[in-house]
Amino acid sequence: MSHSQAMVKSDSAQPTAAAEGQTLPGVPTTRQLTIDDFEIGRPLGKGKFGNVYLARLKESHFIVALKVLFKSQIEKEGMEHQLRREIEIQSHLQHPNILRLYNYFHDARRVYLILEYAPRGELYRELQKSQTLDEQRTATIMEELADALTYCHENKVIHRDIKPENLLLGFRGEVKIADFGWSVHTPSLRRNTMCGTLDYLPPEMIEGRTYNEKVDLWCIGVLCYELLVGSPPFESTSHSETCRRILKVDVRFPPSFPLGAQNLISKLLRYQPLERLPLAQILQHPWVQAHSRRVLPPSAHMAS
Structure with a gap:
């Protein structure tokens, strides 16, 4: 057993589909x-x-x-x-x-x-610079994230902290989920630790209820809104007001907001985790299908 494996073997977190020995x-x-x-x-x-x-x-x-x-x-x-x-x-x-x-x-x-080096840096920086992203760019990111999170959830990994700061951009501008510091490998996919970022926290985490992989669905709903509007949907002047709005699912869409995206976000930002649109249906959503321009890097075809 290699030294790197020895250090991590003591952790209970043991992802299943182990791709042993990531070679350089x-x-x-x-x-x-x-x-x-x-x-x-x-x-x-x-x-x-x-x-x-x-x-x-x-x-x-x-x-x-x-x-x-x-x-x-x-x-x-x-x-x-x-x-x-x-x-x-x-x-x-x-x-x-x-x-x-x-x-x-x-x-x-x-x-x-x-x-891995992501040459285009943080999505957060891009968003700061351009304030908002267009429908094509946002839909592409939604498709990429839905696919990546499907893979995570199949491997019993919940990310729990999807937000622009934790998303990097590859050579072609494709999104790369980074920072797995808050992610958790949970064979039962059920947890009740509060973590993540307040603006992105789902109701079940705020209320300290047991939660599962559906927290990631809420997070990408929040992200989709932030990319198109430039600020997260529940952003308020105080912590308590943000929490109150999250628990009420008080989402307000600007008048010019694209209807297809509004439909998708409304299906993801649901108080009841079971009512949130599953990842497979995000990939099939008409707005994502119409606007996404996802390009797979050449190496991806071998990995998938």
Whole structure:
């Protein structure tokens, strides 16, 4: 058993369809990597526990994103279990719209995650820059996410924190779900931990009820609205008002809002999780079908 597997075996989170040994081009799987195997480039982003850098493997010149986390920070916040879970889950998922976690290694002070590089950065940045996205772009993202989450749910993984900050963009602008820190592998697909971001929290999480994978359906409904309007549907001046509006499912659509998208969002933002439109029906929804321009990267055909 490799060293990377040894560290994560202690976690109860064991995704089923294990794609063992995510290989990096030009790196023998038997050898443990170190920081000396990489040329480090510009910073791509800052996080609470460390930074992400553009990096290149010296041997093969393969470009990756290297997430560098400080052990002291992780321990201070008691996040070891969450990090272990993130590694365990993300390293087993292989889908064109999910950011790959190829491998990881660590030294005395740091943990390094070797991630797929998403050249177009965060969806959040794009949204900030352009304020809103058009129907074509939004419908494409909805199709990509519905497909990726179908794959996650089939592997008993709930993401729980779909939002623009956790979505990266690939070479062709395709969405990549990143940051599996809040995701959970749950053989029964039932949980009751409150997590995620307030604007995106579904009613069952706010009320502390047991929830299941249908929380992700609520989140993509919120996302669809935010992409088209520029702000999330329940955004308010106070936390308590946001919660109140979520629990009432108080969604207000601007007059110019596309009717097809309104229909889709209304079917996703339902108080009762069982009433939310299933992922398979998002893919078949007339508005998604009419506007999506999803392009699969060449490698995806092999993975699917």
